Amino acid sequence: MNMPDTAREAIAALAQARRKDKRFRRQLEDNLARHQRLPHLLRENQP
Amino acid sequence: MMTELDVAALAVIAGQVLGTGTDAALSQLDIPAAEAALAEARPAGPETVSAASRPHRPGSTPAAARPDRTAAAAAAVTLMHALLRHPPLPGHGQPVATAAGLQFLAVNGWQADLDVPRATAITIQGLASGQLPPADAASWLEARLSPDPASPDRATTTQTQLPPRSRARRIMLAPIAAIRHRHGSRPGPFTISLGSPGKPAGIRTPATGLMPFTDPALSTVILSGQQARRHGQPPGPEHILLGLAGQDDSVAVKALQRLGISQEAIRQQAENITGHSQPQAQPGQAPVTPQARRVWHAVLDEAVAHGDNYIGTEHFLLGLLCHRDTPVVHALASLGAEENEVRAAITAQRAGSGPEHPARRHGVHVR
Numbered sequence: 369m370n371m372p373d374t375a376r377e378a379i380a381a382l383a384q385a386r387r388k389d390k391r392f393r394r395q396l397e398d399n400l401a402r403h404q405r406l407p408h409l410l411r412e413n414q415p
Numbered sequence: 416m417m418t419e420l421d422v423a424a425l426a427v428i429a430g431q432v433l434g435t436g437t438d439a440a441l442s443q444l445d446i447p448a449a450e451a452a453l454a455e456a457r458p459a460g461p462e463t464v465s466a467a468s469r470p471h472r473p474g475s476t477p478a479a480a481r482p483d484r485t486a487a488a489a490a491a492v493t494l495m496h497a498l499l500r501h502p503p504l505p506g507h508g509q510p511v512a513t514a515a516g517l518q519f520l521a522v523n524g525w526q527a528d529l530d531v532p533r534a535t536a537i538t539i540q541g542l543a544s545g546q547l548p549p550a551d552a553a554s555w556l557e558a559r560l561s562p563d564p565a566s567p568d569r570a571t572t573t574q575t576q577l578p579p580r581s582r583a584r585r586i587m588l589a590p591i592a593a594i595r596h597r598h599g600s601r602p603g604p605f606t607i608s609l610g611s612p613g614k615p616a617g618i619r620t621p622a623t624g625l626m627p628f629t630d631p632a633l634s635t636v637i638l639s640g641q642q643a644r645r646h647g648q649p650p651g652p653e654h655i656l657l658g659l660a661g662q663d664d665s666v667a668v669k670a671l672q673r674l675g676i677s678q679e680a681i682r683q684q685a686e687n688i689t690g691h692s693q694p695q696a697q698p699g700q701a702p703v704t705p706q707a708r709r710v711w712h713a714v715l716d717e718a719v720a721h722g723d724n725y726i727g728t729e730h731f732l733l734g735l736l737c738h739r740d741t742p743v744v745h746a747l748a749s750l751g752a753e754e755n756e757v758r759a760a761i762t763a764q765r766a767g768s769g770p771e772h773p774a775r776r777h778g779v780h781v782r
Contacts, residue, residue: 392522411509
């Protein structure tokens with residue numbers, strides 16, 4: 369296991385905690401639900 | 416005190432916005448870029464707290480006192496700007512940066528209402544390309560923030576107010592003209608002027624100054640007010656639709672005609688809605704409904720998004736369609752006027768006959 373793998377695993381553990389965070393998840397889902405079209409338009413913007 | 420996002424949060428956000436899930440996003444995450452962006456966004460001094468550094472309570476994001484609106488907008492734009500400069504997922508910089516900015520605002524108790532996606536996309540593009548200074552983007556965002564009603568600390572916050580107008584603020588907003596549109600910010604307050612001798616009619620905001628109505632747009636506004644009074648109702652979106660229906664030579668009506676929709680059909684649909692609305696206006700008063708106010712904001716945004724420095728009927732029509740699940744949207748949809756079709760028809764109409772032009776005459780003009 370190299371250093372980047374270790375870092376990625378540590379981040380994965382934190383990400384898991386984030387996903388279990390109900391408020392964080394609700395806020396994220398609400399934001400994306402209220403701005404459904406925006407990501408598509410922004411993807412079109414990408415150079 | 417602000418609550419920061421960390422790399423793990425970025426992975427979750429990226430997985431959600433791209434629809435790949437967290438694990439896939441994490442496997443593609445450019446961790447050094449993510450860390451560089453977060454470091455760049457982190458202000459010097461003890462004014463932020465990393466959510467990750469707080470004791471984690473399962474099921475709950477740690478709540479801090481909500482920062483003020485100006486500071487929240489500035490910090491969110493700084494984060495987005497940093498993520499655009501150091502995209503943690505190459506090829507997806509803009510959607511990830513925007514979603515991260517929105518989430519940053521949410522964890523700090525603010526909700527952004529970016530209800531005109533096209534205008535928002537242009538703004539993000541300007542920020543990404545360097546044509547829109549972050550300070551201007553922050554002013555733009557600030558006007559669209561409202562306290563998150565679900566935020567646990569909302570009772571501790573004061574009523575939000577836009578910062579006072581100032582010469583410095585107007586000057587700061589001026590460079591927005593360098594990007595695609597002339598008027599790049601839409602602060603909350605605006606006034607609608609029907610004109611007077613020597614003064615043109617239009618919408619005035621502190622940042623944009625006067626955006627004059629075209630002749631048919633001015634007639635739309637006047638007619639919508641007349642229709643509201645006729646029905647004894649406060650001016651609402653349905654009255655704006657009635658006003659639009661009366662503009663024979665307008666871009667909006669011609670665009671709808673391209674979709675096979677007649678003025679009479681529009682009028683009938685709008686009349687159906689007004690027939691179901693309860694009279695609420697008090698004698699001598701004509702308060703604008705909250706729905707109409709949102710339409711007016713959307714009208715301004717549509718003008719900005721099109722790079723126009725005036726308000727035309729096409730902006731009204733698109734403004735009416737910006738908010739889903741309203742009676743007017745349903746009425747137009749029942750006629751076959753869905754938003755995408757209407758946008759395409761307006762584009763075609765403007766390409767064919769040209770856009771409407773600002774009214775040359777001053778003062779009230781009713782056709």
